[in-house]
Amino acid sequence: MVTFLFLIAGFGLLIKGAGFLVDGASSIARKLRVSDLAIGLTAVAFGTSTPELFVNIIASSKGASDIAVGNILGSNIANILLILGLCAIVFPLTVTKSTVWKEIPLSLLAAILVGILGNDYFIDAGQFSGLTRIDGLILLSFFIIFIYYTAGMARDILDLSGFKPSRQYTLAKSILFFGGGLVALIIGSKWIVDSAIEIASNLGFSESFIGLTIVAVGTSLPELATSLAAAFKKNPEIAVGNIVGSNIFNIFFILGLSSVIRPLPFQLKINFDIGTTIIASLLLFICMFTGKKHRIDRWEGFTFVFIYLVYIAFLIYRR
Numbered sequence: 001m002v003t004f005l006f007l008i009a010g011f012g013l014l015i016k017g018a019g020f021l022v023d024g025a026s027s028i029a030r031k032l033r034v035s036d037l038a039i040g041l042t043a044v045a046f047g048t049s050t051p052e053l054f055v056n057i058i059a060s061s062k063g064a065s066d067i068a069v070g071n072i073l074g075s076n077i078a079n080i081l082l083i084l085g086l087c088a089i090v091f092p093l094t095v096t097k098s099t100v101w102k103e104i105p106l107s108l109l110a111a112i113l114v115g116i117l118g119n120d121y122f123i124d125a126g127q128f129s130g131l132t133r134i135d136g137l138i139l140l141s142f143f144i145i146f147i148y149y150t151a152g153m154a155r156d157i158l159d160l161s162g163f164k165p166s167r168q169y170t171l172a173k174s175i176l177f178f179g180g181g182l183v184a185l186i187i188g189s190k191w192i193v194d195s196a197i198e199i200a201s202n203l204g205f206s207e208s209f210i211g212l213t214i215v216a217v218g219t220s221l222p223e224l225a226t227s228l229a230a231a232f233k234k235n236p237e238i239a240v241g242n243i244v245g246s247n248i249f250n251i252f253f254i255l256g257l258s259s260v261i262r263p264l265p266f267q268l269k270i271n272f273d274i275g276t277t278i279i280a281s282l283l284l285f286i287c288m289f290t291g292k293k294h295r296i297d298r299w300e301g302f303t304f305v306f307i308y309l310v311y312i313a314f315l316i317y318r319r
Contacts, residue, residue: 003198010191011218017184018050018222024178027169049249051219054189056258059211065130065264067196070211072255073273075220076111076247077212080280081308083220084243087227088301093236095295100288103244106146108281110251113139115274118266130266131259139256146248192218209319212273213312240296247281269318276311283307 052075059068087093114131117138121129131139169177196210223246230238258264283304284296291297296304 003195003202006191007195007199007214010188010195011221013184013188014051014054014192014219015221017181017188019181020177021050021181021185024169024174024176024181027174028171028178031171031174049222049246049254050185051189051222052250053254053257054185055192055215055219056254057261058186058189058193060258060261060264062193062197063262064193064197064207065262066207066267066270067193067211067215068258069131069255069264069266069270070208070273071215071219072250072258073114073270073277074212074216075223076107076250076277077273077280077311078217078220078308079223079243079247080284081304081311082217083224083227084240084284084296085301085304085308086224087231087236087239088296088304089298090228090231091234091236092292092298092301093231093240093296094292095237095240095288097294099237099240099244100285100294102149103241103248104281104285104288107244107247107251108278108285110139110142110248111274111277111281113142114251114255115271115278118264118274119271121268128263128265129268131255131264133260133263136256136259139252140260143249143252143256146252205319208267208270208273209315212315236295244284272318280307 052071055071056068059065059071084093117135118131119129192215196215197207199205199214200207200210223242226242227239230236230242255264287296287300288294291300
């Protein structure tokens with residue numbers, strides 16, 4: 001019981017810490033005369049993925065590779081099938097041509113790349129199978145390319161995805177918010193990882209199962225809140241862009257950084273989850289051409305959620 005309380009408290013610290021960190025950083029940036037555009041582009045991307053980042057840093061440093069890998073794969077699967085599915089049920093999601101032909105294929109490429117880099121065993125039997133530090137550097141290189149691409153798009157962005165920079169605080173309060181948010185993220189992440197390991201041990205679940213389900217959904221709460229709010233406001237580009245951008249960020253940056261901190265060995269069964277990530281990304285791309293072009297309809301949203309529930313049921317069976 002105490003372990004579950006620590007897990008819930010950890011998620012609370014994670015979400016609040018991310019908010020305080022972004023508010024503090026935004027306020028400090030304003031004092032340094034950084035533009036609202038730059039603040040918005042960095043805070044939105046970084047803010048919603050901060051929980052996954054800190055959980056993975058802690059998990060990697062502890063050698064809990066199953067939680068680190070499961071967190072990212074599970075988050076990406078939940079982002080598409082669960083969160084976008086729910087958003088499409090609320091309001092059909094129409095996206096731009098750029099997202100269809102650039103961002104979505106890039107998120108698909110990221111998932112395929114993890115499958116290739118993490119399966120050395122099939123290429124050279126007997127060798128380490130997983131993400132090595134070199135693989136991590138490759139993923140980070142792709143992330144740099146993605147950032148360069150995003151920066152190039154900045155000139156054409158008029159609406160910062162609904163992001164409103166926080167009101168400016170005093171320098172002392174800004175630093176307090178930033179520092180307090182950072183501390184909350186570190187403590188919350190540690191509680192989550194420690195609790196997940198203990199729950200897996202006590203209940204007979206694998207760390208991979210806990211990472212793919214409880215931890216993954218918990219760290220995806222910021223994406224869920226952001227995209228659902230956008231769907232209710234009938235702003236589909238924000239809802240889809242937030243999810244696709246987060247998925248790219250999760251694999252190229254967070255998984256890349258995690259494997260640089262410590263190589264992440266793969267169990268053979270994780271290939272099913274990599275395959276599910278690839279299929280989810282492929283389904284999202286296909287949905288852009290079924291029904292009304294470049295739109296996820298309500299029936300497709302229901303289908304996404306149903307597939308996610310089937311996937312969770314399979315994980316419980318496999319556990």
